Amino acid sequence: MRTPSRHGPRQPEITLRSGRDVALATFKERVAARGIDLILAGLVLVLATALMGCLAYARLIMEDEREPYGWLLTPLVIVFTALFLTAAYETWATTATGQTRGKRLKGLEVVRLQDGHKPGVAASFVRAALPLSVSVCGMVFIWGANPPIATLVAIALYCLTYLSAIWDRHGRAWHDRTSQTLVVSRVPIDHRHRQ
Numbered sequence: 001m002r003t004p005s006r007h008g009p010r011q012p013e014i015t016l017r018s019g020r021d022v023a024l025a026t027f028k029e030r031v032a033a034r035g036i037d038l039i040l041a042g043l044v045l046v047l048a049t050a051l052m053g054c055l056a057y058a059r060l061i062m063e064d065e066r067e068p069y070g071w072l073l074t075p076l077v078i079v080f081t082a083l084f085l086t087a088a089y090e091t092w093a094t095t096a097t098g099q100t101r102g103k104r105l106k107g108l109e110v111v112r113l114q115d116g117h118k119p120g121v122a123a124s125f126v127r128a129a130l131p132l133s134v135s136v137c138g139m140v141f142i143w144g145a146n147p148p149i150a151t152l153v154a155i156a157l158y159c160l161t162y163l164s165a166i167w168d169r170h171g172r173a174w175h176d177r178t179s180q181t182l183v184v185s186r187v188p189i190d191h192r193h194r195q
Contacts (some may be wrong), residue, residue, distance in 0.1 A: 016111075016113060016116045017113065017115065018115040022185075023184060024184055025106075025184055026171070029185065032102070032106050033106040034162060036106070037100050037103075040089075044086060045079075094128070095118065107186045110181050111182055113180045123181055126178050126179040127175045127176070131158055131162065134158070135161070136154065138154050138157040139154035171183065
C-alpha cells in the first residue's frame with residue numbers, strides 16, 4: 001500500500017498490498033449505503049418491538065406481577081435483539097458477498113486490505129460488531145442514571161464510529177481499520193474518472 005500516513009488529503013484510489021488498484025468509496029456513497037442498511041435495521045427493530053409488545057401484553061393479560069422491573073428492561077431487550085440481528089445480517093452478507101443490501105444498491109464492496117478479496121467471518125464480524133458494541137457500551141454505562149441521555153450517547157457513539165472515515169485519507173472508519181478492510185467502488189477506476 002502506498003501511504004506513508006493515514007492522515008492528509010483524501011485519495012480517490014489506492015493500491016492494495018497485492019498490487020491491485022481499487023477506487024475508494026466516497027464518504028457520500030458510504031453514508032447512502034449505510035442509510036439503506038439502517039432502514040432495513042429499522043424494520044428489524046419494528047418487528048422486534050412488535051414481538052416484545054406482544055409478550056408484554058400477554059404478561060399483562062396473565063397479570064404476572066412477580067417481575068416489576070421487567071417493564072423497565074423491555075426497551076433494552078428490544079434494542080439488544082435488534083442489534084444482534086443487525087450484526088448477524090451484516091456479518092453474513094459481508095462474508096458471503098462483500099456487500100450488505102445498501103452497499104449492493106450503491107455499487108460498493110468490502111474487501112480485505114491485503115489482497116482485495118471478500119473478508120472472512122472474523123473480519124466481517126468485527127466490522128459489524130465494533131460500531132454496535134461501542135454504542136451499546138455507552139448506553140449501558142449511562143442507562144441506570146438517565147435512559148434518554150443513554151440513548152442519545154449510544155446514537156452519538158454509533159455515528160462517531162462511521163464519521164471517523166472523514167479524517168482518514170483512505171476513508172477507513174475505525175471498524176475498517178480494526179478489521180483490515182476497505183470499502184471500494186465496484187465501478188472501475190477508469191469509469192469513475194470519466195464521470
